[in-house]
Amino acid sequence: MPQTATRRRLISLYRHLFQFFGPQHWWPARSPFEVIVGTILTQNTAWTNVEKAIAALRDARLLHPAAIDTIPQEQLARHIRPAGYYNMKAVRLKHFTHFLLTRYGGSVRRMFRGKQLELREELLGISGIGEETADSILLYAGNQPIFVVDAYTRRVLERHELIAAKMSYGEIQRLFMTHLPTDPALFNEYHALLVAVGKTYCRSTPNCKDCPLQYDLPNGSPLLPRP
Numbered sequence: 001m002p003q004t005a006t007r008r009r010l011i012s013l014y015r016h017l018f019q020f021f022g023p024q025h026w027w028p029a030r031s032p033f034e035v036i037v038g039t040i041l042t043q044n045t046a047w048t049n050v051e052k053a054i055a056a057l058r059d060a061r062l063l064h065p066a067a068i069d070t071i072p073q074e075q076l077a078r079h080i081r082p083a084g085y086y087n088m089k090a091v092r093l094k095h096f097t098h099f100l101l102t103r104y105g106g107s108v109r110r111m112f113r114g115k116q117l118e119l120r121e122e123l124l125g126i127s128g129i130g131e132e133t134a135d136s137i138l139l140y141a142g143n144q145p146i147f148v149v150d151a152y153t154r155r156v157l158e159r160h161e162l163i164a165a166k167m168s169y170g171e172i173q174r175l176f177m178t179h180l181p182t183d184p185a186l187f188n189e190y191h192a193l194l195v196a197v198g199k200t201y202c203r204s205t206p207n208c209k210d211c212p213l214q215y216d217l218p219n220g221s222p223l224l225p226r227p
């Protein structure tokens with residue numbers, strides 16, 4: 001692993017975030033299948049809405065692959081309405097569960113037994129599952145060592161000039177994975193902490209002066225809101 005300034009900065013950012021926010025306890029769920037349902041439902045919506053949709057699925061005894069596969073799509077959409085984009089997400093849930101049932105007999109455990117990269121390719125082949133969702137499934141449901149990149153990650157790193165604008169998902173992911181130990185617990189916590197700082201301080205208008213990462217800003221002074 002390279003002992004570079006980038007590595008030192010990435011580790012230092014993590015330590016500052018952890019010290020400030022503490023453990024984030026991701027991903028809150030009762031089973032790996034529920035984590036996967038959450039990764040699909042959380043696309044473009046707040047987690048509080050996802051919690052309501054998951055509670056509705058649980059009340060209706062639908063948090064099982066076979067149940068989601070057999071219920072008519074319109075009914076499934078009604079249950080997950082609080083998560084928004086419910087028709088699209090119902091289709092995506094059905095695509096995933098159909099894949100799980102036909103390829104792995106409905107067993108999440110069996111799905112995670114194979115090679116990480118092969119499973120990632122399979123997940124990316126499911127309609128509606130992109131890189132962030134596939135990697136969230138691998139990391140948070142499968143405890144596999146892969147870094148999840150999202151809009152908050154990109155924003156914080158760009159503002160700290162650790163990445164250039166328009167860097168691809170894969171390039172940002174490699175930055176973390178080549179400079180940090182290959183540790184799913186670290187990747188889990190780091191991503192969750194980036195989301196925490198993104199939601200609290202690094203919003204579209206940054207609040208650098210109260211942020212635990214201000215010390216790392218390139219010129220040492222807070223970013224000013226754009227006029």
Ligand code: SF4
Pocket residue numbers: 156159160197201202203206207208209211212213214215217223
């Ligand atoms: S709010 Fe400012 S200091 Fe905090 S992460 Fe964003 S750019 Fe960095």
